[in-house]
Structures are given as C-alpha cells and as structure tokens.
Amino acid sequence: xxxxxxxxxxxxxxxxxxxxxxxxxxxxxxxxxxxxxxxxxxxxxxxxxxxxxxxxxxxxxxxxxxxxxxxxxxxxxxxxxxxxxxxxxxxxxxxxxxxxxxxxxxxxxxxxxxxxxxxxxxxxxxxxxxxxxxxxxxxxxxxxxxxxxxxxxxxxxxxxxxxxxxxxxxxxxxxxx
Amino acid sequence: xxxxxxxxxxxxxxxxxxxxxxxxxxxxxxxxxxxxxxxxxxxxxxxxxxxxxxxxxxxxxxxxxxxxxxxxxxxxxxxxxxxxxxxxxxxxxxxxxxxxxxxxxxxxxxxxxxxxxxxxxxxxxxxxxxxxxxxxxxxxxxxxxxxxxxxxxxxxxxxxxxxxxxxxxxxxxxxxxxxxxxxxxxxxxxxxxxxxxxxxxxxxxxxxxxxxxxxxxxxxxxxxxxxxxxxxxxxxxxxxxxxxxxxxxxxxxxxxxxxxxxxxxxxxxxxxxxxxxxxxxxxxxxxxxxxxxxxxxxxxxxxxxxxxxxxxxxxxxxxxxxxxxxxxxxxxxxxxxxxxxxxxxxxxxxxxxxxxxxxxxxxxxxxxxxxxxxxxxxxxxxxxxxxxxxxxxxxxxxxxxxxxxxxxxxxxxxxxxxxxxxxxxxxxxxxxxxxxxxxxxxxxxxxxxxxxxxxxxxxxxxxxxxxxxxxxxxxxxxxxxxxxxxxxxxxxxxxxxxxxxxxxxxxxxxxxxxxxxxxxxxxxxxxxxxxxxxxxxxxxxxxxxxxxxxxxxxxxxxxxxxxxxxxxxxxxxxxxxxxxxxxxxxxxxxxxxxxxxxxxxxxxxxxxxxxxxxxxxxxxxxxxxxxxxxxxxxxxxxxxxxxxxxxxxxxxxxxxxxxxxxxxxxxxxxxxxxxxxxxxxxxxxxxxxxxxxxxxxxxxxxxxxxxxxxxxxxxxxxxxxxxxxxxxxxxxxxxxxxxxxxxxxxxx
Numbered sequence: 001x002x003x004x005x006x007x008x009x010x011x012x013x014x015x016x017x018x019x020x021x022x023x024x025x026x027x028x029x030x031x032x033x034x035x036x037x038x039x040x041x042x043x044x045x046x047x048x049x050x051x052x053x054x055x056x057x058x059x060x061x062x063x064x065x066x067x068x069x070x071x072x073x074x075x076x077x078x079x080x081x082x083x084x085x086x087x088x089x090x091x092x093x094x095x096x097x098x099x100x101x102x103x104x105x106x107x108x109x110x111x112x113x114x115x116x117x118x119x120x121x122x123x124x125x126x127x128x129x130x131x132x133x134x135x136x137x138x139x140x141x142x143x144x145x146x147x148x149x150x151x152x153x154x155x156x157x158x159x160x161x162x163x164x165x166x167x168x169x170x171x172x173x174x175x176x177x
Numbered sequence: 178x179x180x181x182x183x184x185x186x187x188x189x190x191x192x193x194x195x196x197x198x199x200x201x202x203x204x205x206x207x208x209x210x211x212x213x214x215x216x217x218x219x220x221x222x223x224x225x226x227x228x229x230x231x232x233x234x235x236x237x238x239x240x241x242x243x244x245x246x247x248x249x250x251x252x253x254x255x256x257x258x259x260x261x262x263x264x265x266x267x268x269x270x271x272x273x274x275x276x277x278x279x280x281x282x283x284x285x286x287x288x289x290x291x292x293x294x295x296x297x298x299x300x301x302x303x304x305x306x307x308x309x310x311x312x313x314x315x316x317x318x319x320x321x322x323x324x325x326x327x328x329x330x331x332x333x334x335x336x337x338x339x340x341x342x343x344x345x346x347x348x349x350x351x352x353x354x355x356x357x358x359x360x361x362x363x364x365x366x367x368x369x370x371x372x373x374x375x376x377x378x379x380x381x382x383x384x385x386x387x388x389x390x391x392x393x394x395x396x397x398x399x400x401x402x403x404x405x406x407x408x409x410x411x412x413x414x415x416x417x418x419x420x421x422x423x424x425x426x427x428x429x430x431x432x433x434x435x436x437x438x439x440x441x442x443x444x445x446x447x448x449x450x451x452x453x454x455x456x457x458x459x460x461x462x463x464x465x466x467x468x469x470x471x472x473x474x475x476x477x478x479x480x481x482x483x484x485x486x487x488x489x490x491x492x493x494x495x496x497x498x499x500x501x502x503x504x505x506x507x508x509x510x511x512x513x514x515x516x517x518x519x520x521x522x523x524x525x526x527x528x529x530x531x532x533x534x535x536x537x538x539x540x541x542x543x544x545x546x547x548x549x550x551x552x553x554x555x556x557x558x559x560x561x562x563x564x565x566x567x568x569x570x571x572x573x574x575x576x577x578x579x580x581x582x583x584x585x586x587x588x589x590x591x592x593x594x595x596x597x598x599x600x601x602x603x604x605x606x607x608x609x610x611x612x613x614x615x616x617x618x619x620x621x622x623x624x625x626x627x628x629x630x631x632x633x634x635x636x637x638x639x640x641x642x643x644x645x646x647x648x649x650x651x652x653x654x655x656x657x658x659x660x661x662x663x664x665x666x667x668x669x670x671x672x673x674x675x676x677x678x679x680x681x682x683x684x685x686x687x688x689x690x691x692x693x694x695x696x697x698x699x700x701x702x703x704x705x706x707x708x709x710x711x712x713x714x715x716x717x718x719x720x721x722x723x724x725x726x727x728x729x730x731x732x733x734x735x736x737x738x739x740x741x742x743x744x745x746x747x748x749x750x751x752x753x754x755x756x757x758x759x760x761x762x763x764x765x766x767x768x769x770x771x772x773x774x775x776x777x778x779x780x781x782x783x784x785x786x787x788x789x790x791x792x793x794x795x796x797x798x799x800x801x802x803x804x805x806x807x808x809x810x811x812x813x814x815x816x817x818x819x820x821x822x823x824x825x826x827x828x829x830x831x832x833x834x835x836x837x838x839x840x841x842x843x844x845x846x847x848x849x850x851x852x853x854x855x856x857x858x859x860x861x862x863x864x865x866x867x868x869x870x871x872x873x874x875x876x877x878x879x880x881x882x883x884x885x886x887x888x889x890x891x892x893x894x895x896x897x898x899x900x901x902x903x904x905x906x907x908x909x910x911x912x913x914x915x916x917x918x919x920x921x922x923x924x925x
Contacts, residue, residue, distance in 0.1 A: 011408045013396035013426045015799035016815040017268040023811065024252035024274055026218050030810045045824060045859045046436045050429040120218055133255070135265050135401055136408035 002144040003079040003117055004172040005131070006154040007054050011138035014039055014052035018130035018139065022056075025118065025129035032105050034115040035130055051177075054130065054139060057082060057103040057115035058163070058171030065095035065104065073112075079143070080172060081119055086111040100167040117141070144172075219245050227680035228734035229253070230261075230665045232333055232657035233269040233276060233809075234802040235354075236377060236400045237665050238262035239735045240270060242658050242680035250274050250658060250681055258735040260402065260669045261377060267399045268800040268815060275811035276639065276656045277684070281880050283641055283653035284685035298651065303688065303696075306650050310608075311700035313633045313649075314345065317606050318701075323347045324567050325605040327590050331612040333662040333677075334637055334654060334690035338610045341694040344561075344706040348570035349593075349604060351585030353617045356904050362515040364581045364902045365529025368766045370542050371756030374515050375668055379551040381745075382406035386546055387507030389418045389500075391442055391532065393516040396426040399799040400517070416507065418500050420445065422794060423822065423867050424860035433500050439792050439865055439908060440522050440783040441490040446531035447780060448486035448494075449501045451478040453538045456498075458505035460540030467753065468537055470765025470776075477777040489780065508539040510546025518797075522783050523897025523906035526581065530766065531778040537762045543747040550745055551668035554738045557722040559715045562705050574600045579903035580772050586903040587618060588896075591627040606633040610690065611654075613642040616804035616871065619893035619907050637690060640808060641878035653687040660689035661712045664719060670745055672738045674723065676716070676730040774901060783897075783909060785864070790844060790911035791827065792865040795889040804871040807882040818886035820856040822867040828857040831914050840915040841866075843892045848919050850875055853887035866912060 014037045022034050035056035042049050059082050066074045066082060073088035074095050084095075084104075089111035096104045096112060107113040118128035126132065131139045142149025147156075151174075160174040226241040231253075239259035243251045253273045257264035266273075286306035287298040301309075317326045323346030328338050331352050339350055354360075363373040382388060383406040395407050411417070411430060419428035420435045420442065428434040437445060453459045454475050464471055483494035504511045513535045519525050541547025571585050574593050579586065594604040618624050628634065628647045636648035639656050654660075658680050665675040683689070691712045698707050709715050717727040725736055747753055754760040758767050770776040786792050800815040801807060807817075821841065823833055833839065838852035851873050861867055873888030897906035 010430065011411050013399075013404060013408075013430075013799060015268050015396070015399055015404075017266070017271055017799075019815060020268050020271040020800075020811050021252075023814075024271060027251075030814050033814075041859060043859060045424075045862070046434070048424050048429075048859045050424065050426075050860070052426070052429075120220065124220065133265055133271055135262075135267050135399070135404050136396075137265075137405070138408065 001079045002172070003059065003081055003122075003142070004144045004151050004174065005056075005117075005128075006140040006151050006160065006174040006176055008138040008140070008154070008158075008176040009051050009053055010176065011136045012052040012054055013136055015135065017133050017135055018054045021129045021133035022115070025121075026116070028113070029108060032107070032113070034113065053175055054134075055101065055103075055163070056130070056173065058101055058169065058173045059115075059117060060172065061170035062168060064098040064100070064167075064169060068094045068098045070094065077119070079117075079122075081117050082114070083116055083119070084112050084114060086113070100164045100169060101171070219251060224251060226254075228256070228676045228678050228731055229657060229680065230675040230677050231266065231270040231273060233273050233806060234267075234400070235332055236261055236402065237667060237675070238266055238270050238401050239665070239675035240266055241734065244680050248681060250277050253658075256675070256734045258733070258737065259675060260671060260673055260737075261667070262401045263405060265401070265405065267401045267404070269399065269802055269806060269812060270401070272800070272806075272809060272811035272815070273658065275809035275813075276806075277658045277681075279640065279809055281641060281808055281878060282639055282656075282685065283645070283651060283687065285653060286686070287648075287651040289649045301650075303686065306652060307693070307696045307700060310635045310650050310652070311697050313606060313635070314697065314701055317632075318346070321603070321605055322568060324349055324569050325603060327351070327594070327604045327607050328610065329587060329590070329607060329612055329614060330610040333657065334611040336663050337690040337694040338608060338637070340706065341698050341703070343564040344698060344703045345701060346565045346567050348567045349585065349590060351571065351587040351590045353587055353612060355582070355584035356586045356588055356902070357520060357617060357619070357907075358518050360582070360584070360902045360904045361519045361525035361899055362517075362529045362532075363583065364526040366515060366533045368526075368581075368757070368768050369530060369533035369537065369763055375551065377402055377667060377669060378515065378517070379549050379668065380406075380512050380514060381546050381549045382512065383409040384546040385410055385415050385507070385510050385512050387416045387418065387504050387511040389420070389504060389511070389513040390427050390431075391420045391446075391514065391516060392519075392521070393514045394421065394425040394427050394796055395514075396430070397799055398517060398797045416503050418503065422792075422862045422865045423796075425796070433496065433503070435492050435496065435500070436862055438489070438491045438862070439794065440785075441780070443524065443528050443531055443778055444481075444486045444489040444780040445492060445497065446528065446535060447478050447481035447778070448483045448497050449504070450474070450531070450535055450538065451481045452483065452498055452501035453505060453535070454478060456502070458502065459538035460508060463509070463540035464538065464764075466750070467755065467762050468764050469759050469761035470763060473765040474534065474777060504539055507546075509541045509544035511539045511541050512536070512547055513539070513541075520899065520904040521906050521908040523899050523904075523909075524781050525899050525904055525906060526901040527775060527778040530769075534764055534778070537764060542762070543753070545746050549670055550742065551670070552672050552740050552742045553666050553668040554672035554674060554723070556664050556666050556674070557719050559709075559718055561708065569602045574602050579899075579901065581901040582903045587614075588620075588623065588905055589903060591618065591623055594627040595630045597626075604631065606631055608635045608637065609644055609648075610637040613638075613644045613804050615643040615647075616874070616888055616890045619890060619896045619905050621891050622894070637693060639687070640805070641876055642804070643874060643876050646876055652693055653685065654690050654693065655683035655687035659683040659687070661691065661716065662689075664716060671740065673735055674730075674738075675735045676727070678731055769901075772901075786911040787844075790913050792908065793841075793843070793889060793892055793910045793912050794865050794867045794908065795870045796867065798869045801869070801871050804874065807871055807874060807885070808879040810881065813881045816869075817881070818854065819869040819872040820854040821887070822856050822858050822861045824861050824863040825857050825859060826863050827866075828855065831916075833857065833914065833916075837916075840919055841887060841892055841912040842915050843894060844911045845894045847892060847894055848915060849873065849887040849892060851884045851887055852918070
C-alpha cells in the first residue's frame with residue numbers, strides 16, 4: 001500500500017476550503033495550518049497564467065524529516081504516511097529545517113505537527129477531510145498500488161509534476177498540469 | 178524569517194507566488210478557540226450531528242453541525258443530499274464555526290446613552306431593550322403611521338422582521354440584494370424571457386459546452402453549486418470564455434481571456450450579436466418559434482461590427498469573431514452567464530438585456546447545457562390574520578421613476594429618511610437586521626446624512642459591525658448554529674427543502690431573530706400574528722403539511738420532492754408560452770418601449786479615468802462574504818486583509834513595491850480611512866486597480882479586522898443610477914495613490 005494525493009491545478013480555485021476543513025477536523029489552532037494554497041503567476045499582461053496548488057506534507061518515500069529526527073518521534077506508518085508522535089517530540093525543529101516543502105510547524109503546545117493524511121479517517125474507511133470537502137473535487141486520494149484508486153486513475157491520463165524533485169525526497173503529492 | 182506563512186513567497190521556479198491562508202500571526206499562547214483544544218480529533222461517531230443550512234453567504238447550503246460530548250461545535254460538514262452543495266461546503270461554510278466561536282460577538286442588548294456629554298453603550302436586559310424598541314415603534318405608528326418605520330435586512334433574520342413589519346403595517350423594506358447587487362439581471366432577463374434568474378441561478382453549467390463569464394468571477398465568487406459545476410464542466414472539456422479587466426481565477430481556467438476596457442461590455446455584446454446574426458450562426462428554428470423582434474434586432478446591430486467594437490473595447494476583432502463562433506458551435510449548450518453583482522455603470526439592465534438576447538440567439542434558455550427550468554416547492558403558510566393594508570410604501574415616493582423596481586431600493590429609503598430631499602413620505606426610524614449598511618451602500622455621505630436624520634435606529638446582528646455604531650439599541654442575535662429559522666425552499670433542478678435547527682444553545686445572552694421579532698410583535702399588540710409559543714410548532718405544522726415532520730427533518734436535514742411543472746428543458750418543437758407581454762422571448766422589449774426606454778440595448782460611452790487615476794474595480798474572495806466574515810477567526814486566518822492590485826507598469830510609474838502600504842484617494846477627494854497593501858501583479862490592466870470588497874472596518878470592537886485593508890464602499894461616491902430599476906452603478910470611481918500618511922482632521 002502506498003498512499004498518495006493528486007491535485008488538479010486546472011480545477012483548483014484556491015478557495016482555501018481544504019485549509020479550514022483540515023483545521024476543524026484536526027483541531028489545528030487558528031494561525032497555523034497543515035495544508036495551504038500557493039498561487040504562482042507567470043508571464044506578463046495580457047499573456048498571464050496562474051497555477052493554484054493546494055499543498056501539504058508530501059509523505060516522501062525518502063523523508064529527510066524522519067532521518068533527522070533525534071528521538072524517533074517522526075516515523076513512517078502503514079501506507080507510507082509520515083507521522084509525528086507528539087509526546088515523543090521534543091520540539092527541536094530539526095525536521096522543520098530539513099523539509100524542502102515547509103510542511104511542518106511548531107505547535108504552540110511544544111511539539112511539531114503536520115498533515116497525517118487524516119489516518120484516523122482512513123481507518124474508518126473515510127477519505128481525508130480536505131478531499132472530502134473540496135468544492136471543485138480537484139483532490140484525488142488513494143493507494144497508488146491499487147490501479148482503481150482515485151489517485152491512480154487521476155494520474156493515468158494526465159501529465160503531472162512533483163515539487164522540488166531535485167531534493168531527491170520522492171514526494172507523493174502529484175500536481176496534475 | 179521567511180516562512181510559508183509570509184504573504185508573498187518566491188517559488189522555486191522563480192515566478193512570484195502569493196500564499197493564501199497564511200497570515201503572519203504569532204501564537205499568543207492563549208488557549209485556542211476550540212474549547213477542547215487538548216484533543217486532536219474526534220471521530221464522527223463520538224459526536225452528535227445537527228441539521229442546518231448555512232448563513233455565512235446566501236447560497237444556503239445544507240449541512241450538519243457536529244458537536245462533541247463537551248458541547249463544543251467541532252465542525253460543519255455538507256449534507257450529501259443537498260443540491261446546493263452535494264455534501265461539500267465552501268470555505269465559508271466550513272469556517273462557519275468561527276462565526277459561533279468569535280469572541281467579539283455581541284453578547285447582551287445594548288442601549289445608547291449620554292454620560293457626561295459622551296455617548297456610550299450600556300448593557301441592558303432584553304426586557305428593557307425590547308420595551309424600548311417596541312415603544313419607539315408604537316410612537317411612530319401613533320404619530321406618523323407605521324409606514325414611517327423602515328426595515329433594512331438581509332438573509333434569514335430579514336424574513337422574521339418582514340413578517341413583523343407587515344403585521345405592524347409597514348411595507349418599507351429594502352435589502353442590498355436588489356439595488357446593490359442583482360436587480361438589473363432580473364429586470365433584463367425578466368423583460369426578455371419573462372423570468373427572473375433568482376438564486377441559485379438556473380444555469381446548467383455542469384452540462385454546458387461553453388460558459389461565457391462577463392465580469393462574473395465564479396471561483397472567487399464562491400457560490401458553491403456553481404463552482405462545483407464549473408469544475409465538472411472543466412473536467413468535461415467545456416470552453417470557458419472570460420471577459421474581465423483582471424485575470425480572475427475563472428479567467429485563468431479559460432480558453433479565452435478577453436481583458437476588456439472596463440465600461441465597454443455592451444459594445445462587445447452587440448458585436449457578438451452582430452456576428453451571430455450576420456454570419457448566420459444563431460438558432461433559427463428556436464428564434465422563429467419562440468422569439469419576437471428579430472428583424473428590429475438585426476437592423477439594430479447592422480453596423481455593430483467587431484471592428485466597431487475594437488476601438489471601444491480594445492478587444493481584437495478576430496478574437497470577437499472567434500469567441501462568437503465558439504459559442505455558436507456549442508449552442509444550445511452554451512451559457513452567457515448573467516452574473517450576480519451587476520450594478521456597474523447605470524445602464525446595467527440594458528447590458529443584462531444584451532446578455533439575455535445573446536442567450537436567446539444561442540437558443541440556450543430551456544435547453545440542456547444552457548438554462549434549465551427551475552422549480553421550488555411552496556411552503557404552506559402558517560395560519561395568521563391578513564396583514565393590514567399600508568397607506569404608502571417606497572414606490573409612492575418615486576413618482577414613476579424606476580418602474581421596474583420590484584424590491585425596495587435601499588438608497589431610496591435612505592433618501593426618504595432625509596427631510597432635505599423633500600420626499601412626499603418621510604421615513605422616521607429604522608430596524609437594520611443582518612446587513613452592514615456603511616460597508617454595503619455606496620456614497621457614505623448619503624448613509625451618514627440619513628443616519629443623522631432619523632429619530633431612532635435598532636440594529637439586530639451577531640457582530641459589532643460598523644452599522645451597530647449608529648444604533649440606539651443593539652439586539653444581539655445568536656448565530657445560525659444556535660437557532661431555528663424558516664424552512665429553506667429554493668428553486669433548483671429538483672425541488673427540495675432544508676431544515677436549520679440549533680446545534681447548541683445560544684452563547685452569551687444572544688437570541689434568535691424569530692424570538693426577537695415575536696417579542697416586539699406581542700408588545701405592539703400583534704399577538705394574533707404570533708399564534709404559537711415556539712417556532713418549532715410553526716415548522717412542524719408546515720412540515721407535516723408537506724408530508725414530513727420536524728422530527729424526520731432533524732434526521733435527514735434535506736428532503737427532495739418530485740417536479741410538478743414539467744421537464745427541465747424544452748422538448749423538441751414544444752409549444753411554450755413565455756411570461757412576457759407577447760408570450761414570446763422579446764428580443765425587442767415592448768415593455769421597455771412602453772416605459773420610454775430603449776427597446777434594444779445601446780452602447781453608451783462612460784467617463785474614463787484622468788491621468789494618474791485608475792478605475793476602481795472590486796470583487797470577492799472565496800473565503801469571505803461581503804464585510805460580514807472578515808472578523809471570523811477561521812476565515813480571517815485564511816485572508817486577513819485585502820490588497821490593491823496594481824499593474825507593474827503602473828507600479829513603476831508610482832515607484833510602488835509589493836506589500837507597500839498606500840492610501841487611496843478617489844476623484845471626489847475621499848481618502849480611504851486605512852492604508853492598503855499594494856499587490857503588484859500582471860493579472861490586471863494598467864487602467865484599473867482591483868480590491869476585494871468587505872475590508873477596512875471602522876469598528877474597534879472587531880478586534881481582528883479593525884483597520885485592516887481598505888473599504889471600496891467608502892471610495893464609491895460617484896453612483897450611476899439605473900433608470901429602469903434604481904440600481905446603484907458603482908464602477909465609475911477612479912482612485913489615485915497617496916504614499917505618505919494623510920494628515921488627519923482632528924475634531925475640536
């Protein structure tokens with residue numbers, strides 16, 4: 001099993017619903033977020049293009065955050081989900097520095113926090129909160145090893161890219177272009 | 178330190194990128210706003226779900242409010258059966274928890290009083306506050322007649338106060354939805370097809386092959402069902418054509434972006450009509466069977482060639498032809514969207530007529546992928562006495578002006594409140610329920626004069642909005658998560674109803690509007706109109722008449738009903754009578770002609786900005802609704818201020834940098850109360866600037882949003898009135914930049 005997410009940049013309108021839904025689902029304090037929106041603008045008027053991306057932890061196969069964690073709080077669980085055990089985290093912030101995607105933040109209660117692919121929901125057969133809420137249905141989630149999963153199907157017929165491939169982290173967020 | 182929470186971020190590719198959702202707020206160490214902040218997440222089974230429909234905007238999506246065992250509101254999730262949202266709320270609906278949690282909420286009734294020459298609000302009991310409002314209403318009724326009391330309203334609270342006002346004897350009510358928003362499209366489409374557009378719009382976007390947006394920015398305008406359907410249309414390969422001086426989100430998803438010179442849309446529309454007719458691309462059978470006035474139209478647009486329009490709109494004639502042909506190729510599965518906020522230049526009903534005519538030529542009304550025939554189910558009226566006849570209302574002050582105004586014109590009610598305007602009938606007092614007039618109505622001076630002129634103002638709201646500063650009495654309403662309201666029955670493909678039931682008890686001393694209105698009614702001797710103890714009795718009675726019950730609706734939230742009015746679309750060759758004076762689609766409007774208006778739309782030239790000034794364009798952000806959400810902690814966290822979009826060439830001239838704060842000054846010398854950050858972007862023409870509406874709040878009680886960003890409303894002092902329906906055209910204002918803090922006038 002290998003969980004992954006595809007984000008259709010042709011459909012995302014950058015509304016931020018994924019951000020709020022994640023905050024309320026996972027009780028992320030106001031002022032912090034586990035996912036966020038990036039808008040890239042290219043070209044000059046009137047030949048301008050923008051790309052909107054809903055970003056979060058890439059749940060990398062080769063995770064620098066897990067490798068650098070001194071206590072083992074950062075670890076990988078079933079399906080390749082990168083997690084942080086809060087009570088084992090000493091809040092040193094090494095993982096935050098190591099992440100090329102800036103996907104982690106220091107929780108005010110002293111530990112480092114990040115996207116979990118809503119594994120508490122996956123355990124119940126639900127999808128992640130951001131995928132469930134997205135008004136444009138531009139987020140696809142599932143098991144890459146299952147050819148019939150939403151994410152596999154989304155990747156099959158479209159061109160895609162990953163972010164910062166040069167970092168060698170083998171990220172598992174795919175941006176449909 | 179550059180973090181992902183910085184507003185502007187340079188992406189790895191070197192292109193400028195702005196991040197949303199990422200205010201540079203530092204955590205203050207206080208307990209967070211969720212009461213159960215010690216827990217990470219709670220599974221749905223451990224919570225109770227309560228049916229609601231959203232009140233953060235007025236699309237009214239149905240959903241479920243989840244409450245945990247401690248009684249905390251944890252999240253709001255869309256109702257899967259609801260055609261407005263299909264189980265997916267938008268960021269505002271999801272962030273509705275912030276409306277409930279906002280610690281700045283109005284907590285108790287407040288009464289204005291003077292202490293040592295200074296006016297302050299003091300806390301009051303409900304008893305005292307209601308007695309005071311009722312006595313003022315009673316005094317006005319005795320002295321001037323009940324008509325002299327006016328109601329300004331928006332949303333669900335409005336329906337309860339409208340009932341009160343009708344029972345009391347006043348028909349003087351207005352909501353910004355008409356004259357500050359969508360009135361012109363209802364007039365334009367009404368005159369053409371004999372039917373209003375209404376809300377939700379009956380645009381069959383999910384099945385369209387070509388969607389044309391003129392200034393409409395679906396995606397930033399987050400009306401949920403439409404955004405969802407636009408996304409489906411993108412999936413299905415539909416062509417999107419966007420006409421906008423700004424590369425809106427929708428424009429960025431479009432095959433064609435036409436960055437039109439603002440104020441020239443009618444010229445483009447006439448040229449498109451010209452191409453469809455003179456290149457023989459229109460739906461001949463449809464026009465022959467259903468329409469009237471084709472020959473007049475053909476003659477009217479004879480010279481309105483793309484070349485003619487080029488000089489006016491700056492849009493290349495080839496592009497005008499190409500886009501017209503795209504529409505025709507997709508027809509009848511083509512939609513030229515009527516838009517929603519369409520009060521721009523004062524000839525808006527005529528522009529909407531041109532849009533309606535274009536749709537008629539494409540044969541899209543009543544066709545799959547065009548406009549479907551909507552249907553709603555009527556909610557039975559709870560037994561009550563007949564409303565008394567009122568002697569006059571806002572229409573009687575107009576002397577025949579604005580003959581197509583079908584709802585109260587807010588700005589006319591304001592003028593009737595000012596004796597200097599010399600209106601035949603005067604307004605003496607107001608109740609304002611759920612609408613923040615100072616940040617909604619253009620020309621603040623008019624509002625200020627009106628507020629100064631009236632004897633008494635009561636405000637019903639959940640938040641200390643700018644309007645509450647003008648109140649004599651403030652009545653704190655609880656949020657939609659804490660109250661019942663009337664049943665939602667809205668037109669759609671399939672008729673449906675939705676229930677709003679309280680998920681939690683009202684916080685503080687806030688109360689639902691149905692209760693507030695009933696209390697006032699009973700004090701005014703109108704008890705016969707409130708023949709129940711609790712609104713639950715009314716809802717249950719109505720729902721049982723509809724074949725369900727309050728109990729069942731609490732479990733299902735949404736109930737659908739079969740259509741009774743026929744199919745969604747016209748059948749081939751179906752005989753169909755349109756609700757116009759001729760029973761036909763009126764390409765030539767006989768109604769307009771009868772009232773002395775142009776029966777066919779004409780392009781009128783509008784003033785352009787002088788050197789050093791830029792046209793002020795405003796719009797919406799997907800995470801905010803007008804000015805009512807900017808203090809909501811969750812939504813403020815997503816976007817905590819607006820910025821002014823400036824083309825890089827303009828920024829060079831003024832030496833403006835990204836993120837620099839400037840004040841804006843308009844053509845009449847009005848300077849924004851607060852500075853606004855510059856966003857230098859290629860996404861806008863050089864003759865215009867853009868900002869999101871709803872910021873620049875001037876009430877310090879809004880602790881998060883006070884003074885953040887600028888208010889477009891206060892810079893809109895030039896208002897062009899639509900002669901058909903009284904709409905306030907607001908896009909004729911020009912601003913320039915002030916880089917140093919203006920010297921404030923100090924009150925002596």
